[in-house]
Amino acid sequence: MGWALxxxxxxxxxxxxxxxxxxxxxxxxxxxxTGPDSPAFSPTVLGSRTxxxxxxxxxxVLAVVVVRRRGV
Known part of the structure; x- marks a missing residue:
């Protein structure tokens, strides 16, 4: 599915x-x-950084879990 759908x-x-x-x-x-032609729910700068x-x-977290499981 594409984003355009x-x-x-x-x-x-x-x-x-x-x-x-x-x-x-x-x-x-x-x-x-954001301007008047922006989508209704535009992303924010704070949200993007989050x-x-x-x-x-x-x-x-995934790297730590994978490394610990692989070392066993």
């Missing part, structure tokens, strides 16, 4: 899409804020 005006889809690292990056590099922190923490 769903509308940014649907809250649940916007939440899932904003949890992806690529969308967070696009928001952080975009110049300016996504990166959560992806980082998830990667660290």
């Amino acid at each position: 769903y509308s940014q005006s649907e809250r649940w889809f916007a939440d899932v899409r904003h949890a992806m690292a690529a969308t967070a990056w696009q928001r952080l590099v975009r110049n300016g804020g 996504v990166y922190v959560l992806w980082l923490l998830t990667a660290v």
Whole structure:
């Protein structure tokens, strides 16, 4: 399924899409804020930074768990 199949005006889809690292990056590099032509549920800068922190923490936890299990 492609992103284009769903509308940014649907809250649940916007939440899932904003949890992806690529969308967070696009928001952080975009110049300016939200305008009148922005989607209904635009990602925020704070939310985008939070996504990166959560992806980082998830990667660290997974790496620790995998290394510990492999060493046994």
